[in-house]
Amino acid sequence: MIRDSRLSSVLHGLLHMIGAGEPVTSEQLAQAMATNPVVVRRVMAGLREQGLVRSEKGHGGGWTLARDPADITLADIYRAVGTPTIVAMGHRSENPGCLVEQAVNDALSGTFREVEALFLKRLGAVTLDALAKDFKRRLAKHKQSLEDQIHAIK
């Protein structure tokens, strides 16, 4: 099973940052991500290390995107968020001397690499910018729908 509710959560935060136009504080992000400021800093620190976001201290400080959203893919974010490998199975005792272990590993390790590669390839095909646009589309549609309802009442 793939962990992260973190990826989803971070994407919330990043979409928020795209819309903001000015530095967003951890406090604000914490609300968007339904968590608290310290957790936000912890997670964002990973993105900062990968050069995806910047942080500024003091007045008017906060978090900003460090790169064009069109140049950031979900794969970049996934990696930065800190799940190194999707698949990390067995090898419980990391016992390379065991011949059963060797046979099992041989049968599975190639599969794991393939699966992970496919996963990252798909994530790599979606940019943050594309995601933001999709979101805006949904927002516009939603707004339209509400307006229609108002009209129907009148």
Next chain:
Amino acid sequence: MIRDSRLSSVLHGLLHMIGAGEPVTSEQLAQAMATNPVVVRRVMAGLREQGLVRSEKGHGGGWTLARDPADITLADIYRAVGTPTIVAMGHRSENPGCLVEQAVNDALSGTFREVEALFLKRLGAVTLDALAKDFKRRLAKHKQSLEDQIHAIK
């Protein structure tokens, strides 16, 4: 991240059963799987429900394969071992009303299905029998290597 050290562990147990020719007790499997009997029963119960193994109580009882190893794939075992979906991400609050959530889900859910399908396809291509044969090959090779060393000393 994919869980299971369980898959790897169970495969140990099953290979052990193939070699045995008679029912293997939870006690014995526990040793092969580096765990304890109760955990073995718990995990094997899943395999039994899927009709992969049988259990017998009393004297001479224990666990046996219920099907030809050539008809059991690693995918069968993986499923029986109880990880329903490989990928189970985000949706922390399972908040379908959130438009960001919707955009993210749309971008990722297809990917998840694809990745899972590939994973199961690859596992489905390896039978328990094939794994057992691979293990035997390694064993023979290892034995040969040891004999060579003895010769070298003489």
Next chain:
DNA sequence: TATCATGTAACTTCATATGTTACATGAGCG
């Protein structure tokens, strides 16, 4: 009926992710 083995509930670790508190550091503003 004594023994061996599974079946299972209940409880105890153990690991890890997440949340929280507290305080240090640095940036700007009066």
Next chain:
DNA sequence: CGCTCATGTAACATATGAAGTTACATGATA
């Protein structure tokens, strides 16, 4: 300069789930 705002981070608390453990019931066989 000192005040406030914001990040940076260590240390601790909580929650969840997997794995291990104990205890006892059930069924099979000698």
